[in-house]
Amino acid sequence: MGRASPFHETDGDYRTEKFMEGGSSVLPLYSLQDSLPRLPLPTLEETFARYLVSIEPLADQEEYKATAAAAREFLRPGGLGERLQARLARRSIDRHDSSWLAEWWNKLGYLDDRGPTVFFVSYFYHFSDSPRAAVERTQTGRAAALIHAALLFRRAVFTGRLPPEKVGKKGVPLCSTAYKYMFNACRVPGEAEDRVRLFPAAGNHHILVIRRNRFFVVHVTDAEGQPLSHRDIQLQLQAVVDLAGPAASESAPPSRPVGVLTSWGRPEWAKAREQLVADGNEELLERAEAAALTVCLDDHAPQTRSDVARALWHGDGRNRHFDKSVQIVVFRNGKAGLVGEHSMMDGMPTLRLADFMMKKTMGFSADSSAGSDSSPESWSPVAVTPPRPLDLALSPASLRAIASAEVAFDRLVNQHEMDVLEFTGYGANTIKKFKISPDAFVQMALQLAVFKMTGEMWATYEPAQVRKFLHGRTACVRSLSSAAKDWVLSMEDEGDRRPTPHRLGLLRRAAESHIEYARSAAEGKDVDRHLFGLQRVLAADESCSVFTDPVFSRSKHWRMSTSHLTHEQFDGWGWGEVVPDGVGVAYSIKKSSLLFTVACRRRPEGWSSGLCHHLQEALLDMRALCEHADGVGSKL
Structure with missing residues (x-):
């Protein structure tokens, strides 16, 4: 043979695979590679501002104070943060033909x-x-x-x-390396x-x-x-x-x-x-x-x-x-x-x-x-x-x-279980009439469903594509926010479950918070990838309280790992959980339906089937909220 x-x-x-692009006669697929911008390196100030906001729903008052104090020490002029940032900046310059992150990732x-x-x-x-x-x-x-x-x-x-792929109304080109x-x-x-x-x-x-x-x-x-x-x-x-x-x-x-x-x-x-x-x-x-x-x-x-x-x-x-x-x-x-x-x-x-x-x-x-x-x-x-x-x-x-x-x-x-939910109550067409981003809407449904099932708020990961940068892959969107937590708690307030304009306002604020974070991540201003890089350049004889803080570990322990991908000719898609006590949730937002695949370690309480059940409840609650509080029910 x-x-x-x-x-x-x-x-x-x-x-090391640059040679596959055609050399002096660059192949059309790779013709825009050299014109792609490089993955930016966020500033310490903007990363830690977002980081401190992101941990609020996961930390109690004393924990938050300790984390904020560690952040202030890290950001002190002439301190460790500046030294680590300088090392990352040198790496970014040295890898001008790639990105500071790609090989590490x-x-x-x-x-x-x-x-x-x-x-x-x-x-x-x-x-x-x-x-x-x-x-x-x-x-x-x-x-x-x-x-x-x-x-x-x-x-x-x-x-x-x-x-090469291009996205958006402006036809922004994407990296073809993959x-x-x-x-x-x-x-x-x-x-x-x-x-x-x-x-x-x-x-x-x-x-x-x-x-x-x-x-x-x-x-x-x-x-x-x-x-x-x-x-x-x-x-x-x-x-x-x-x-x-x-x-x-x-x-x-x-x-x-x-x-x-x-x-x-x-x-x-x-x-x-x-x-x-x-x-x-x-x-x-x-x-x-x-x-x-x-x-x-x-x-x-x-x-x-x-x-x-x-x-x-x-x-x-x-x-x-x-x-x-x-x-x-x-x-x-x-x-x-x-x-x-x-x-x-x-x-x-x-x-x-x-x-x-x-x-x-x-x-x-x-x-x-x-x-x-x-x-x-x-x-x-x-x-x-x-x-x-x-x-x-x-x-x-x-x-x-x-x-x-x-x-x-x-x-x-x-040790594993997986369930698929096809929710046919409504889809993207209806969500758009609520004037809420369909992806942000589904992310909030997931937060509500997890709380219904466990009574807890979970650190949640959603990827954002950063392939508009050379050798870019994904960035991390921290979907759990204080705004999301406020809305979820209002929806599950046993004293008053009626749909109200106040609750709808909280939902809109949570969705806007998610969109803002996702936009920043898509621009390469990603808290988790930046912190990952800073931790990578920490020398063996250096210590940093930011990275040993229990809240830091908790905030990136992705008990809910999610991703959105929609194709009308797919009947589902998915993968496994990323932490033993978590779930992996793949979802699709079709025109008239929503599709979820939930995977996790097998548990006596049945998390995959349980989350699917509570997702249905959450989505019905959210439709009732948006229709009645906004007065749009008769128009749908």
Whole structure:
């Protein structure tokens, strides 16, 4: 079968992949990179002003006084704060071709994390069912359509023909760096830190298909990377299904699940991978890592949104390769989705990929710059190489590792729960009539729901995109504010639950506070990233009471980690919690409905189902408040 082409390996510094932008003949996708502004370094004064406001709802009076005193000492002229800020400023100047934050964030936030990627790092999109029942409601038919569309997008990325993203009325360009890590890329485990391997497109036009735990190299393009026809791709997939054998319920058990090793903790997986290499499998492993993308054909046929969400989030852990940047998962009944590896690429670039895939396969108009195809029923005018299995030699030590990884994975599955809520009472169209930002409205609903469920206010994280800066990824929005707390307490005042203009005013003030913070974060004036940087440049012999303050730790212990992403052809999306005593909440604000996916550690009180229940209550309470207090009920 031969080895994959030589690869480039990165440890998280985006600058080392600059060569992929085309050199002196810059590719269109990267044509605006050099004109992008650099991530700014906020001033100490503005960061600490926002920080002190943000901790008010989480600290009692004495705690707040102590934190404020520590902040004053930190900001003292000629003090530690100024010295640390000067070090960050020097780093920003030294990294004029990147940002002061990027490499730190990629390494410490992702590549150095030693926990499993599944549950805690990876994310998923659940695609709506295809309307093309005759072609795409079968497993291989749906998979072939999605593969065909993804490979058209891949070709546009590698040729550079894909235009850079622009947002807003002014067409502000966004950084394109993340696209380098979308295709023919794979995270590789290390004992202390991971790396990401990038393989050239040329010579690596194959995909990795996993069926009944068995890996297959499948050729689905011509020599130039142009996708085969839908029919030929489907025939290739059917050949894989035939080679893998019938479903587990019909005969023998599936193959040894080498893929489950990618679900393990990173040091354990690194050691197991070394053993696989010692077993003589290095070339086969590299062939899998070099694949354009991974396609998982599952035996299961989940029905409900919650069932599909769990199957995409983790599945049975065996029929996967969680280190690949993009996995397309298709179930026996044609339901499908995408699983993304998060270390070097956030969700917005993969959302653009998914949007293209949905439009191509759903019959909508897709971005023509990503390429067109011939009729999906046509035959490809090239000879097609049959699929080939990647059957690894497994020593007793490797078999023991696989068994241990299965136990560890199943334990994690049993420790988690996930529920999906589709709220059909109203959506963005109605919220806009209330003259409140839909995102801020939903963030306040989450605050109210958590308080209804627990009687507590939780530190809450929402990402803001900062890709308008070179090598920018995300900033942190602290969604819990004093204004939000005041409104929540007013809504849950047992002495008076009637909707009132006063409560509506509190809601509007809370929403405006959220919007103001989000705007600042989107401009790179992010409290948490700045504090992270200041802490990073603290010398070993230096101490700082700001960073040892219990309130500081509490304020960034994200018991509710949230994110907003909306696509009308998604039936859900999500990821796991970021702290053991918290929840992960992914939400979509559609025109006429709201969609929430809630994930957390399993608890006797059932937080995922409980939060979904209280979200419904909160959203109904908020509609009643806005309609009656504002006198707009008859207009809706």
